Amino acid sequence: MCAKRALGSGRKGRLAKRAAKPVLDPCPPGQIGGTYKPLTEADVTRIYDTALNLLAHLGLGEVPARLHADLCKVGAIDDGAGRILFPRTLVENAIASAAKSFVLHGRDPARSVEVGGQRVHFGTGGAAVQTLDIDSRSYRPSTLEDLHNFTRLQDTLANVSWYTRCCVATDVPDIFDLDVNTAYALIKNTTKPTATSFTLAENVAPIVEMLDIAAGGPGAFSKRPFMKAHISPIISPMRFGEDAVDVVYECIKHSIPISCITAAQAGATAPATLAGFLAQSLAETLASLVMVHAIKPGFPMVFSNWPLVIDLRTGAFSGGSGESAVLNAASAQISNWLGLPSGVACSMTDAKAIDAQYGMEKGLTSLAAALAGGNLIYESSGMTASLLGASFEAFILDDEMHSHTYRALRGIEVTDDNLGYEAIIEAVKGDGHFLGGAHTLAAMERDYFYPALADRDQPVTWAENGSKDAWDIAQDRARHILATHTPEYLTPDQDAAIRAKFNILT
Secondary structure (H helix, E strand, O other): OOOOOOOOOOHHHHHHHHHOOOOOOOOOOOOEOOOOOOOOHHHHHHHHHHHHHHHHHOOEEOOOHHHHHHHHHOOOEEOOOOEEEOOHHHHHHHHHHOOOEEEEOOOOHHHOEEEEOOEOEEOOOOOEOEEEOOOOOOEEEOOHHHHHHHHHHHOOOOOOOOEEOOEOOOOOOOHHHHHHHHHHHHHHHOOOOEEEOOOOHHHHHHHHHHHHHHHOOOOHHHHOOOEEEEEOOEEOOOEEOHHHHHHHHHHHHOOOOEEEEEOOEEOOOEOOOHHHHHHHHHHHHHHHHHHHHHHOOOOOEEEEEOOEEEOOOOOOEOOOOHHHHHHHHHHHHHHHHHOOOEEEEOOOOOOOOOOHHHHHHHHHHHHHHHHOOOOEEEOOOOEEHHHOEEEHHHHHHHHHHHHHHHHHHHOOOOOHHHHOHHHHHHHHHOOOOOOOOHHHHHHHHHHOOOOOOOOOOOHHHHHHOOOOOHHHHHHHHHHHHHHHOOOOOOOHHHHHHHHHHOOOOO
């Protein structure tokens, strides 16, 4: 829930009241987006038609044999030159039969999230290979301990609606051990909906055994899956990746919901023009949808069309740009237009420090995606350095940023009481102000979010309190959480059973 600012005096008292649970939460997750539409209806139709033409006449290359057979069964066409074509009717049948909404389960049912419509939820993503060290404020290789710590930290943050592993444990070289220990870190340290990646298809079934232990017994996980998979089955431009396709088959076999992620880069693996990029990226994500349709129609899939941008002067990834903001907003708009559960990637600052660039880029891109109605906004918490880095302090600051965004999405409720006609008359005829009035007090908790981190004190008070900047304040908060929040979401028997089967490294 959103923290509230206290009215009492004294810094300790203010901090305690800020941490208290509010009477009413003015900005809960799941607010409705969709008011920002960077594309006209005609624009969307032209992009969609171009995508369908690409699928029908160019199609996809490097199609694995098993998928080739399944696609042909549902109406795809082999062009005889190594590519498979998707007729318009096949694509539209896949869209019509796709899951339009579904639940991302948490192991704690109260933390489950419904995906679909125009409900907006912020969460995590990424595969950062570096961590912004909380002590030295320098980047270093990410470790398994970091992953456990990030998972513990975000478990306390209300605006991280689901948690995908945000960093790669570079100190675990064996890929099976890496996949196992990544999944273990998630189920040990949070009961939110989670997500991970599987390096190889053969890693899926053993990890499901571990998830069954956490869920209560053989087959329990598949009945209520609390972990989804991030998979990139399309390699831009316009071809399948065999290893990732194999993972898709295994995840569907074990009832693991999937985010099929298209991550083309404008000017590198997709056209530099924004419209051309959207057409190709949409075609590729639709190809993933047809793939899932061919394997199991209606299987839960997040339509994760993630537009990525590079700086065309240098080739460097640019996650915090205005182009990234408008492209991801357009992607969310198109997915909503198709009626599909959407996933986009925003708040991917290029900044290395917790500084003005960091705040500007995160605020710009995440708000645009939310206003456009992105259902799941990935990468939106904790990421820095163009997705190369993850930061404990960033998680803290981003959580508060999301509260402001949710408040903006909530909008303005116009009712007879909110219009304040009687309150205005009372104030004018009375003391000439609204301070302390019943109308004001009723609105105070209901309509306003009071940040716990952002400083609204007088300059002299700020100086007396140590002149701390946002990085300092977030660092203090992160340290406190890491020192005090040590959840044990696995029972001793569950943990022992997992350790008996797997090489758990912590």
